[in-house]
Amino acid sequence: MSIQEVLKEIRYWIDIEGVEAIGEGENCIIVFISAENEEIRKKIPTEYKGYPVKIEVSGIISTQ
Amino acid sequence: MNSKWVFHIGYATIALIMPGHPSEIISLTAFGSSSLLIIDIFYYLRYKISKKEVKMAILEGDYLKVAKVQEDNEEMLLAKENVVGVGTGHKIKDGKDTGEPSIVVFVSQKIDKALIKPNDLIPETVEKFKTDVIETGEIFAGTEGIEEKKEEEIGVEVLRQRIRPAKGGFSVGHYKITAGTIATCVYDLYPFPGIPPKYYILSNNHVLANSNDAKIGDPILQPGPYDGGSVPKDIIARLSRFVPIKFMKPGYAPCNYVDAAIAEGNFHELDREIYWIGYVKQVNSRPKVGDLVEKTGRTTNFTTGRIIALNATVNVNYGGGRVARFCRQIMTTCMSGPGDSGSLVCDIKEGAVGLLFAGSAKVTVINSILYVQSLLHIRLHP
Numbered sequence: 100m101s102i103q104e105v106l107k108e109i110r111y112w113i114d115i116e117g118v119e120a121i122g123e124g125e126n127c128i129i130v131f132i133s134a135e136n137e138e139i140r141k142k143i144p145t146e147y148k149g150y151p152v153k154i155e156v157s158g159i160i161s162t163q
Numbered sequence: 164m165n166s167k168w169v170f171h172i173g174y175a176t177i178a179l180i181m182p183g184h185p186s187e188i189i190s191l192t193a194f195g196s197s198s199l200l201i202i203d204i205f206y207y208l209r210y211k212i213s214k215k216e217v218k219m220a221i222l223e224g225d226y227l228k229v230a231k232v233q234e235d236n237e238e239m240l241l242a243k244e245n246v247v248g249v250g251t252g253h254k255i256k257d258g259k260d261t262g263e264p265s266i267v268v269f270v271s272q273k274i275d276k277a278l279i280k281p282n283d284l285i286p287e288t289v290e291k292f293k294t295d296v297i298e299t300g301e302i303f304a305g306t307e308g309i310e311e312k313k314e315e316e317i318g319v320e321v322l323r324q325r326i327r328p329a330k331g332g333f334s335v336g337h338y339k340i341t342a343g344t345i346a347t348c349v350y351d352l353y354p355f356p357g358i359p360p361k362y363y364i365l366s367n368n369h370v371l372a373n374s375n376d377a378k379i380g381d382p383i384l385q386p387g388p389y390d391g392g393s394v395p396k397d398i399i400a401r402l403s404r405f406v407p408i409k410f411m412k413p414g415y416a417p418c419n420y421v422d423a424a425i426a427e428g429n430f431h432e433l434d435r436e437i438y439w440i441g442y443v444k445q446v447n448s449r450p451k452v453g454d455l456v457e458k459t460g461r462t463t464n465f466t467t468g469r470i471i472a473l474n475a476t477v478n479v480n481y482g483g484g485r486v487a488r489f490c491r492q493i494m495t496t497c498m499s500g501p502g503d504s505g506s507l508v509c510d511i512k513e514g515a516v517g518l519l520f521a522g523s524a525k526v527t528v529i530n531s532i533l534y535v536q537s538l539l540h541i542r543l544h545p
Contacts, residue, residue, distance in 0.1 A: 106474055113476050113488070114416075119523075122472025122494055125452045129472045131494070131526065155471075158523035161480040162369050162422070163462075163504040 102128070105148050115142055119160050124153060131157035225264040232290045233266050240268055243283045254295045265293045322438060322461045323390035329364065329399050329428070331437030331507055332459030336370055336387025337377055337402065338394055343370030343387060344461040346507035346518055347443060348433040349425065349541040362433050363425035363541065364400050366505030367520045371424035372405035374481055379403065383426040389502075390461075400428035406538045410485045411478070418476075418490035421530040421538055422504075422520040439465040440509055443544045447514035448533055455511050456495055458519055460503030468498030468508075468527060470516075477528055479521045493517050493529040507532075507543075515543050 102123050112121055112130060117139045120131040128150050132139050135156055145152055254265040268285050276284065285296050323334040323342065331347035343366055350359035364383065368374060371383055384392030385399035405424035409417040436442055439459045450456075454470045472494040478486050499506065499522050506519040508529050517529035536542060 103474060106476075110476055113478060118478075120472070120475050120477035120492075120494065120526075120528075122475030122477075122492070123452070124472050129494075131472075131477075155525070157526045159480060160477060160521050160523045160526065160528060161482070162367075162374075162521050163499055163501045163519070163527075 100148050102126075102150055105150055109147060112143065115139060118143075119157050127151040127153050129153050129155055131155050131160075133157070133159045229264045229266060229292050232292055236266070236289050240266075240285070240289075243285065254293050263293065265295045268294050268296050321464060322459070323386050325386055325392070325397060327399075328432050328434040329385045330434045331440070332461070332465075333438065334386035334390045334392070334461040334502075335364060335366055335399065335505065336384055336389070336392065337373045338382045338384055338388060338392075339373050339376070340370065341387060341389035342392075342461060342502050343367055344459075344503055344505040344519075345385070346505050347437055347515075347543060348428075348435045349543050352536065352540045352542050355542065359542075361403070361427050362430045363403055363427050364433065365423070365425050365507070365518070365535070365539075365541065365543075367422045367518065368405045368408055368424045369422055369481065369520070370505045371402055371426050374485075375405075375407050377402055377405070383428075387461075399432060400426035403427040404539055408481070408487050410481070410487050416488045419487050420489065420491055420534040421518065422479075422487075422489070423518055423530060423535045423539055425539055425541060437507060437509075440507075441513055443507070443509065443515045444513040445515070446532055446536070446544055447510050447516045450493060450510065450516050454516075456498070456508050456516055457511060458498060458503070458506040458508045460499055460506035460519065462500045462502035463498070466498040468495035470495050471526070475528070477521070479528065489521075489528070489530070491531060491534070493531060495527045495529065497522060497525050497527055499527045 105128065106121065106123060109121065109128070112118055117133050117136050118130060119133050122129050128147060130143055130152060132154060140154060143152060143154060254261045254263040266289050285294055287294060322332055326333050329345055331345050333345050334342045335345045336342045346365040349363050349365045351361055379402055381402040382394050382398045383400040383402060384394065384397045386392040386397065403425050406421050408422060409419055437459055440457060450470055450473065452470050452473060455467060456470060457465065457467045459465045470493060475492040475494050477489045477492050479489055480486055493516065499519055504520050508516045508519050510516055515532045517532045518535050519527060519529050521528040532543065
């Protein structure tokens with residue numbers, strides 16, 4: 100399964116409260132969250148269909 | 164519902180018959196729309212070419228035959244569901260330009276033929292000319308509902324003074340907003356090659372169209388209002404087109420692809436150069452994770468960043484409780500601040516990568532330049 104297909108499959112993760120963005124990193128999936136939060140980390144696996152999942156704290160994303 | 168639009172042909176042909184007069188051809192565009200009558204008079208007065216000669220030149224070639232067929236069949240094509248525009252161009256096959264003149268039909272989205280009513284199918288040929296269907300997405304040229312004005316924090320930095328001609332990197336804004344940044348100056352996608360009918364400033368919807376709360380023709384100020392720009396002395400352009408932002412509602416989270424708009428200005432007051440970056444040399448259609456990028460923006464000046472994610476889905480806050488979901492975005496390390504919206508992000512070889520529009524203390528979010536060009540129907544380069 101390509102990473103693009105995986106991203107489509109997990110797009111619903113963006114609806115998890117505190118998740119700001121999901122994207123394709125270098126051979127990994129990156130999930131950006133608004134603030135450090137153990138509850139979110141519990142909901143997101145460290146690997147999904149062979150791709151490592153990295154969590155990055157981005158803060159809240161707003162227009163500039 | 165968006166208004167449907169058509170392209171006018173004729174400029175490309177004129178460019179071919181007057182190759183030795185580039186400056187005059189450019190000044191011709193100051194007449195605005197595609198009125199061939201005005202062009203006739205202009206050329207008659209300027210070059211003593213008779214109106215008949217001009218008409219003959221204009222009417223030569225397959226393009227004009229296609230244009231005539233297009234004109235005769237425009238109403239029929241525009242009446243079909245999903246069609247948002249009709250033009251004259253080349254048949255594109257397997258992503259390659261065949262060079263064959265054809266009738267180009269623009270649809271908001273390509274749909275499986277099985278799902279389209281027979282009457283709404285685009286015919287493969289119209290009066291012997293092939294058709295080419297291009298997906299553009301929805302382009303609106305009008306106003307949406309009244310939205311709350313966005314309040315932005317703007318830092319005190321350079322690039323906020325009045326400058327003529329206006330350049331990329333400098334302050335700009337719709338008369339009701341604070342300030343954003345000029346990406347660069349652009350022109351219509353077609354005719355190409357040829358004489359662009361209009362020239363524009365490129366920036367974000369939330370900079371030039373007040374997050375959908377604007378009217379076509381609204382004044383655009385350089386510098387933006389927060390930086391002292393006022394009506395009428397600092398009007399640089401008029402809002403021309405914007406891609407409306409679809410905001411999320413409970414149970415409704417549509418994908419947006421760009422936060423983008425253009426405003427038409429006078430050619431002699433617009434400059435494609437971007438302060439500290441220079442001229443866009445190409446469009447980078449395949450940015451990669453790890454690539455270095457740069458931008459010049461009204462608040463944080465010249466900055467660099469690194470692409471950290473592609474194909475990203477991002478929820479972006481617009482203030483007043485409004486959130487919009489953006490898909491297929493590019494994310495970089497933080498390289499911007501409030502007021503930098505609209506900056507053009509380039510790779511280090513001056514290849515345009517995208518339009519900066521959002522961010523946080525840690526990341527910056529960019530619309531892919533391919534979507535910006537396609538949905539606004541503009542060209543950055545050459």
